[in-house]
Amino acid sequence: MRVDAALAKLLGLSRTMVAELAEAGDIRVDGRTVGKSDRLIADTWLDVTLPEPPKSLEPKEELIEGMDILYADEDVIALNKPVGVAAHPTVGWEGPTVLGGLAAAGFRISTSGPPERKGIVQRLDVGTSGVMVVAASERGYSVLKRAFRDRTVTKTYHALVQGHPDPLTGTIDAPIGRHPSAGWRFAVTTDGKPSITHYETIEAFREATLLDVHLETGRTHQIRVHFSSLHHPCCGDPMYGSDPNLNQRLGLTRQWLHAVRLGFEHPADGHYMEVESPYPPDLQHALDVLRA
Known part of the structure; x- marks a missing residue:
C-alpha cells in the first residue's frame, strides 16, 4: 500500500496529516525517509514520529510580581498589568498570564467566554503595561464586553x-x-x-x-x-x-x-x-x- 493510505489505516490519521509527517521527514522505512506516495513493503521496519499532542491552554497559576489589584468587587477586577505578562494563554506563549496570576491570588473569575479566556473583556499587548479590567461575574462579563464592543x-x-x-x-x-x-x-x-x-x-x-x-x-x-x-x-x-x-x-x-x-x-x-x-x-x- 501507499504510505499515506497505509498509515491512515494503521494509525487512524487523516491522509493530510500523514502527508505533513512525510514532508517533515518523520516517516522512515528501514531507516530511510519515505514520501507519502512511496510503497510499504512487507518485512520492513516502519518508524513514525508523531507530533506532540496539543498543549492545554489552561492558565498556569503563579503569583506575578508587580501585578497589583487597583480595584475589585463582585463584578469587576481592575489590575496593573506588568510588562511581559499576557492577558490569557495562547498557543506558543509559555510566560505568565493575567488569568493565572489572578487564580493564584485567589480571585474568582467569570466563567463566561472561551475556556482559555474566561472573564477577559479586553487585552493589552505583552509588551505594554498598565490598567486592565477583568470580569469577576457573568453580569460583569456581559456588560463590560458590550461596553468595549460599543x-x-x-x-x-x-x-x-x-x-x-x-x-x-x-x-x-x-x-x-x-x-x-x-x-x-x-x-x-x-x-x-x-x-x-x-x-x-x-x-x-x-x-x-x-x-x-x-x-x-x-x-x-x-x-x-x-x-x-x-x-x-x-x-x-x-x-x-x-x-x-x-x-x-x-x-x-x-x-x-x-x-x-x-x-x-x-x-x-x-x-x-x-x-x-x-x-x-x-x-x-x-x-x-x-x-x-
Whole structure:
C-alpha cells in the first residue's frame, strides 16, 4: 500500500496529516525517509514520529510580581498589568498570564467566554503595561464586553514618542492592516481596518514628546503603528523604527507605552468610574533621564 493510505489505516490519521509527517521527514522505512506516495513493503521496519499532542491552554497559576489589584468587587477586577505578562494563554506563549496570576491570588473569575479566556473583556499587548479590567461575574462579563464592543469605555494611554508631532494636538485617522512584507507586524494600509487615534502633548523634551492618547478604535499595535507612520515611533520600540541609541540612553528594553486610565460604567448600577495605573519604574526612569 501507499504510505499515506497505509498509515491512515494503521494509525487512524487523516491522509493530510500523514502527508505533513512525510514532508517533515518523520516517516522512515528501514531507516530511510519515505514520501507519502512511496510503497510499504512487507518485512520492513516502519518508524513514525508523531507530533506532540496539543498543549492545554489552561492558565498556569503563579503569583506575578508587580501585578497589583487597583480595584475589585463582585463584578469587576481592575489590575496593573506588568510588562511581559499576557492577558490569557495562547498557543506558543509559555510566560505568565493575567488569568493565572489572578487564580493564584485567589480571585474568582467569570466563567463566561472561551475556556482559555474566561472573564477577559479586553487585552493589552505583552509588551505594554498598565490598567486592565477583568470580569469577576457573568453580569460583569456581559456588560463590560458590550461596553468595549460599543466603544463606550474611555481608554487613555501615555506614550513617549521620538521627536515632536506636528500639530501638538491632533487626530490620526488611518486604516491599519497586516504589513505587506512582515505578517507579524502591522502598518497603515489602504485596505486596512478603520483606525482613529486622538492625542495631546503633555510634555515636550529635546528628543521626545510625552503624549496623552485616546483610542477611538482598538486595533492591534494601533498607537505604535500610527505614530511610526508619522515618523514619531514610540521610544524603545525597534519593531516600529525607534532609535537604538536613544533607547539605550533611556534604558528602555520595550516600547514606552502605558495604559494609564480606564473609564467605564459599573455593571451593577451603571455609575461611572475610572481606574488609574502609575508608571512602572522603567518608564519613569526614561522620563527622569529626559528631564535631567
